[in-house]
Amino acid sequence: MKKNIFLYLFVFTGLIALYLFVSSGTLADTMNDKINKLEAEKVILQDSVQQSQLNLLDMQYFSLENNDDALAYYEHLNIKDPARYIADKLLETNEQKGNNPLIPYEGMENDFKLNKIKILNHKWIVVDFSDGKYWGELLIKYELKDDMGVDFTMMDHLLYTRSN
Structure with a gap:
């Protein structure tokens, strides 16, 4: 067992x-x-x-923040962030009543205002604008002056057509 x-x-x-x-x-x-x-x-x-x-x-690549040659134009102004400063100055044009003065179109639904800003270099900006329904883009030439003023000149524009 x-x-x-x-x-x-x-x-x-x-x-x-x-x-x-x-x-x-x-x-x-x-x-x-x-x-x-x-x-x-x-x-x-x-x-x-x-x-x-x-x-x-x-x-x-096409950005003021990453373009040392373009940033060299603003060294004498002692601006910490030139792109932000220029974008803020451009957005101030939205504060006027009615359409933004840089936009050559009359708003169809509302007033056209600037939305998105891309500062390409020390001379050019691409901007998106809209009235809430219709939208377009601008190519803007700008100049930042020694007195910290900024002059904007609209160079070209387009308005997208809505296709339904």
Whole structure:
């Protein structure tokens, strides 16, 4: 009887050991597959981040903030952020009652006002304007004077037509 108990215990222990051996091998294979999958995703994400950085650099190319040659024109004025100063001066033209004086169109739904401003360099600005329903763009030439005044001259314009 004692002999049979030891035999059963030995067989049972062997079965448990065999089960643990097989399941640990399967677990290791599953973990290796997950690691390989995550490494592939990591490479894809790194490529995506690199592409996003290149796109950001492309978008910043025509920008006063990133153009040292254009910023050199304003060194003598000691302005901390010339782009912000110029944009603020341009937005002040929106404060007048009625349409913005730089926009050569009459608002159809409301008054045309400037919305988005992109300062390209030390001479040109691209501006988006809208009356809430209709919109367009302006190319503006500007000059920042030594007395901190800014002169704006609309060079070209377009109004998008609504197609329904």
